Amino acid sequence: MTSADDLLDIATEIAREAGALAHRRRAEGVTIAATKSALADIVTEADREVEDLIRQRLSVARPADGFLGEESGGRPSGAEVTWVVDPIDGTVNYAYGQPAYAVSIAAVAGEPDPESWTALAGVVYCPPTGELFRAAQGGGAWLGDHRLRVNDDAGPAGALIGTGFGYDPATHEGTLDQIRRVMPLARDLRRGGAASLDLASVAAGRLDAYYERGLQPWDHAAGALLVHEAGGVVSGSPGGRPGRRMTIAAAPGLFERLSALLDD
């Protein structure tokens, strides 16, 4: 098997090229191509074009690998390595010209199922800021030459907690109820609008914690590895792997307190 570092190099190069394309298309003007399951669930031509580029580059660099992308779905797996791709995470921000969107690319071993996969390498690249967060299994999480570390100092003064609202309106009441429960722990709340960047922010200590229901594999594949490699804890609820039901990411000292409040 290729080393995680080699996979990370491939992901990094492709994410940079994909991010440059997204950035260019954004400057040319973005139109919403379709609204999917809900008003907030939109797709632009750029989402599709960027995913096509990533898929094409990976099929050349790693022809035997599997692929799972938000816009074009999966290719039959059974492969040793599968690439889990969100071409533009934060499409609503992207469509409105907000600078918080990212290309998220992860390489995982095993079935492309967060319940069982092992994340090998992950990149979250934010074109508007030029920041590229990266991690390879066992090698730490990095932003440039700065090694990332979660913030384990969130004391009684309260934590800065990121969250999001899933697209499914049926979950909104439950989400509001969770916010009520979490508030006593929070200095303040943030809704950044790009799950991969929220997770990268936890890894970088820019958020003390983040939680969200309804995430898909491509939303958290790379970001969860960043948090883990930065010394944080990422899980679903109760326990288990991050996933649709719940994703919670935090420094170890905060994780249990937050999880207890979010337990249904």
Ligand code: IPD
């Ligand atoms: C969405 C963003 C958003 C989160 C949603 C995701 P998309 O991804 O990460 O922050 O709240 O749950 O689906 O659709 O913009 O790639």
Ligand code: CA
């Ligand atoms: Ca989407």
Ligand code: CA
């Ligand atoms: Ca996403």
Ligand code: CA
């Ligand atoms: Ca997306």
